[in-house]
Amino acid sequence: MDMALDKKTTKILAIETSCDETSASIIEFKEFSNKKLKLKIINNIVSSQIRLHAKYGGVYPELASREHNKNIIPVIQKTLCLNNKPRSLKQSSNLITKQLENIDYLAVTTTPGLIGSLLVGVNTVKTLSYITNKPVIPINHLSGHIYANFIDIDINNQPKFPLLSLVVSGGHTSLYYMKDHFQFELIGETIDDAAGEAYDKVAKMLNLGYPGGPIIDAYASKFKISKPKKLQITNYKPKNLFPRPMLNSKDFNFSFSGLKTSVLYYLRGKKITKKFQEKVAYEFQEAATDVLVTKTLKAAQKYKVKSILLGGGVAANSRLREKIESQTIDYNLQTNIFIPPVKYCTDNAAVIGAAAAYKLLKQKPEKWYDIEANANSEL
Ligand code: KG4
Ligand code: ZN
Numbered sequence: 001m002d003m004a005l006d007k008k009t010t011k012i013l014a015i016e017t018s019c020d021e022t023s024a025s026i027i028e029f030k031e032f033s034n035k036k037l038k039l040k041i042i043n044n045i046v047s048s049q050i051r052l053h054a055k056y057g058g059v060y061p062e063l064a065s066r067e068h069n070k071n072i073i074p075v076i077q078k079t080l081c082l083n084n085k086p087r088s089l090k091q092s093s094n095l096i097t098k099q100l101e102n103i104d105y106l107a108v109t110t111t112p113g114l115i116g117s118l119l120v121g122v123n124t125v126k127t128l129s130y131i132t133n134k135p136v137i138p139i140n141h142l143s144g145h146i147y148a149n150f151i152d153i154d155i156n157n158q159p160k161f162p163l164l165s166l167v168v169s170g171g172h173t174s175l176y177y178m179k180d181h182f183q184f185e186l187i188g189e190t191i192d193d194a195a196g197e198a199y200d201k202v203a204k205m206l207n208l209g210y211p212g213g214p215i216i217d218a219y220a221s222k223f224k225i226s227k228p229k230k231l232q233i234t235n236y237k238p239k240n241l242f243p244r245p246m247l248n249s250k251d252f253n254f255s256f257s258g259l260k261t262s263v264l265y266y267l268r269g270k271k272i273t274k275k276f277q278e279k280v281a282y283e284f285q286e287a288a289t290d291v292l293v294t295k296t297l298k299a300a301q302k303y304k305v306k307s308i309l310l311g312g313g314v315a316a317n318s319r320l321r322e323k324i325e326s327q328t329i330d331y332n333l334q335t336n337i338f339i340p341p342v343k344y345c346t347d348n349a350a351v352i353g354a355a356a357a358y359k360l361l362k363q364k365p366e367k368w369y370d371i372e373a374n375a376n377s378e379l
Contacts, residue, residue: 010360011042012105013079013128014353015072017121018113018141019170020049020059021346022071024079026103027353035181035361036155044343044350045079047071054210058200065116072124079349093131100132105365107356110138111377112171118373126368135365137356138372141347142167142174142379143184145311147355148340159307159338166296168320169312170196170211173254175296176379177303182362184379187299188252195288195314198256202263202284206277216281217317223282241266241283244290252299259287289320296324297331309338316345 009028016023025044029037049067053059080099108125109118129136146165150158165176165184173190193201196213203212208219225238242262245255263284270276292314300308308328314320321339328337344351 010104010357011102012107012137012353012356013076013100013103014107014139014349014356015076015121015125016109016141016144016347016349016352017068017072017117018109018111019117019347020053020064020067021348022047022049022068022075022120023347023349023352024072024076025349025353026079027350027357029357031361032155036158037150037357037361038155039151039354039357041151041350041353043079043081044348045075046348047075050211057204057210059114061114061116064114065120068117068120072120076124096128097132100128100134103132103134105137105356105360106134107137107139107352108371109141109144109352110371111140111374113141113375115373115375118375122371122373126371129368129371136368136371137359137365139352139355139359140377140379141352142169142172142312143182143355143359144351145169145315145345146176146178146184146309147358148311148344148351149309149338150358151340151344151350151354153338159309159336161307162303162305163307163309164296164300164303164305165309165311166292166315167312168195168292168310168314170194170200172312173256173292173314174379175252175299177299177305181358186378187303188254188295190254190256191246192255192257193260195254195256195292196312198260198284198288199314199317201260202280205264205267206280207272208277208281211313213313213317216285217319219278219281220285221318223278225282240287242287244287244294247291247294252295254291254295256288259284285317285319289317289323292320293323293327297327297333300328300333300335301331305335307336307338311340311345311351313346315339316342 014025023046026042028040145167162179167174173195175188177185177187200212208215245258
């Protein structure tokens with residue numbers, strides 16, 4: 001059994017504004033031996049702009065940063081449980097300073113993302129740090145998606161190294177090999193569209209709205225495969241309607257652009273009924289998840305990892321979740337699969353706080369004047 005070395009709890013206020021969710025979270029952790037942390041989410045407030053962007057069929061960057069500007073202070077106030085509207089600026093800053101007294105560190109997503117959106121979170125955290133002198137932990141958004149897997153996990157059942165992490169989001173499809181905390185080795189990534197982007201684009205072609213992932217997921221699960229009447233074979237497997245790009249390539253890269261184009265060609269001249277939407281959603285999802293799961297499991301075999309972690313918005317996908325679990329058994333892999341609860345797959349600040357806690361094991365926090373937002377920086 002692990003012995004607690006240091007029973008002191010540390011608190012982090014984390015902020016996430018990289019895309020279209022304004023989020024703040026307070027997370028608390030205790031350090032145990034073997035670099036194990038017991039994380040507890042005290043509060044995680046997410047203000048989503050999805051409805052606002054839906055009418056544009058995707059995130060409208062200029063609008064996103066304006067919305068973050070509007071929402072960031074109310075979201076932080078709510079996270080800190082400051083319900084009373086302060087009467088003056090002085091009172092407001094006194095209240096926030098007082099609330100931040102119990103916070104040890106500030107954390108913020110500094111990269112990658114929409115620059116106008118990132119800047120709102122980063123500048124807010126710089127200001128809070130300037131006022132309170134609290135150190136800042138700059139976080140790469142993708143590490144947040146990975147460390148979502150360390151939230152609410154019993155100290156003895158945490159992911160074991162070496163591990164493999166599949167980050168599947170609206171902007172990324174990347175496989176990382178990790179020998180230890182905060183050591184990310186990119187072993188494969190998409191050479192064109194991200195998986196989430198393909199879900200969103202296919203949903204758009206099917207007139208299903210934005211964001212496409214959850215809608216395709218729901219439509220696909222309604223589709224029922226009907227077996228041809230004459231065939232009575234029990235494990236009848238219908239022919240794939242769409243290709244599985246790069247399924248058998250020797251590397252661990254992905255490609256989703258060709259799959260998206262195949263869907264586009266298939267739709268030409270066809271009447272889009274609800275049944276048809278369900279069928280195409282199902283066929284597309286089978287193709288996308290086949291590639292994601294097969295390549296991840298092949299990488300797990302090659303790198304002999306002890307755990308596989310999923311993260312990012314597409315990790316919320318019900319079919320991907322069940323397929324990776326069932327195929328791990330088929331592959332006879334002695335690997336534990338970790339998939340965060342759906343609320344920690346899509347963007348939120350709790351996962352940024354979780355990453356920050358683990359980053360502290362490896363790196364010193366920074367001063368506010370050394371923190372910078374950066375639209376494109378890899379892990
Ligand atoms: O991680 P995330 O919230 O934002 C980025 O970092 O990009 O991921 C958003 C992406 C969108 O493309 C969305 O369609 C997709 O995640 N997504 C899903 C599901 N829920 C969200 N994709 C497939 N199935 C879902 N259930
Ligand atoms: Zn994300």
